[in-house]
Amino acid sequence: MAGLPPEGKAAMLIAQITDTHLVLGGRKLAGRFDTEAAFDRLLQSLADQPVKPDLILFSGDLCEDAGEAECLHIGRALRSLGVPVLAVPGNHDARAPMLKGLEGMVGETGSGHLCIEDAAHPVTILGLDTLVDRAPQGALCAARLEWLEDALQRHSGAEVLIFMHHPPIATGQRNMDAIALGEGRARFEELVAGHGGIKGILCGHMHRAITGSLAGVPVFIAPSASHQLALDLREGQPYRFSTDPAQYALHLVAPGKPIISHLVTV
Numbered sequence: 442m443a444g445l446p447p448e449g450k451a452a453m454l455i456a457q458i459t460d461t462h463l464v465l466g467g468r469k470l471a472g473r474f475d476t477e478a479a480f481d482r483l484l485q486s487l488a489d490q491p492v493k494p495d496l497i498l499f500s501g502d503l504c505e506d507a508g509e510a511e512c513l514h515i516g517r518a519l520r521s522l523g524v525p526v527l528a529v530p531g532n533h534d535a536r537a538p539m540l541k542g543l544e545g546m547v548g549e550t551g552s553g554h555l556c557i558e559d560a561a562h563p564v565t566i567l568g569l570d571t572l573v574d575r576a577p578q579g580a581l582c583a584a585r586l587e588w589l590e591d592a593l594q595r596h597s598g599a600e601v602l603i604f605m606h607h608p609p610i611a612t613g614q615r616n617m618d619a620i621a622l623g624e625g626r627a628r629f630e631e632l633v634a635g636h637g638g639i640k641g642i643l644c645g646h647m648h649r650a651i652t653g654s655l656a657g658v659p660v661f662i663a664p665s666a667s668h669q670l671a672l673d674l675r676e677g678q679p680y681r682f683s684t685d686p687a688q689y690a691l692h693l694v695a696p697g698k699p700i701i702s703h704l705v706t707v
Contacts, residue, residue: 452695453563456487456494456524457604459645459689460665462505462533463515470505470668471682479667479687482707484518486689490705494691496562497524499546500645500663501531501571501606503539512542519546527557529568531606531646532577532620536570552584558592563696564640565596569605571622579607579646581625586632593636600696601636604643610653610660616673616680617647630656641700643692650688650704661702663690 461483462476470476487494497519504511519526526546530539536555539547548557548568557568569589571579581589593601607622609629622629633639634656642660648670651662669685687707694700 451563452693452698453495454492455692455694456490456497457500457643457663457690457692458483458487458497458666459500459606459663460502460531460648461515461667462502462665463511464505465508465511465514473682474668476505476667479707480515480518483666483687483689484522486705486707487522487524490691494524496566497522497526498566498568498604498643499526499528500604500643501529502533502645503528503531505533507533507535507538509538509541512538514542516542516544516546519543527559527566527568527604529557529570529604529606530555530572532572532579534572535574536572550584550588552588554585554588556585556588556592558595560596560599564600564602564694567592567601567603569603571605571607577620579605579620579622581622581629586625586628589629590632593632596638597636598638600638600640602640602643602694602700603633606644606646608644608646608651608653608660608662609642610655612647612651612653612662613674614647614649614651614670614672615676616678617670621646633658640694641692643690650690659700661690661692661700664688664704666707
């Protein structure tokens, strides 16, 4: 069955996937996670959804080592689903391999950042490139903030959904908050508050499901579709992997209504 049931006709069903950290060739991430097998299971779960998503948003860390082969593999697999896909990079990604492997799924600004503007949906989708080359922390530099400001001005009065890799909020998970969005966070919050029509901000990076808000706008951090991190709110603790299952999110997004989010275990 494709599309939403009649009572949800005004809504979009968006699948948000994040942090697959794909490595190929039978290698295991950290000596224990078969991310290639996890990606295959993710694709099967998406294909088996009884209500087909209208759009897939991939909020970064597609690959573990920014590989071209991995991006080509991901691009081919996602195209097989027959669902439109939009993707932004995470800190483990690189722009050139994404442009090659995910052609048609990524945007590119005049400054070379992979930001996306897509107004072909009931709500406008803006994807932000928060990648800092060879660094775990994210940033929105002056060029990316200028792009965002211009995009928000173009869609003044419209409802907008933003997706990005690095969260713009502190979560209390201090070992990961230290490498969340850094540069540009204050200005980003000003732009979000000033627009008045941001429905939500979807992120990844934390390998946990977390909700919060920024300038009164809901922030949803999706868990990894491969492997999760343990919850630890203590200061000075290194991050640890957990045995929690791989998951992705399904968001019901309708104009004039709050976003409804579900988690799907892979």
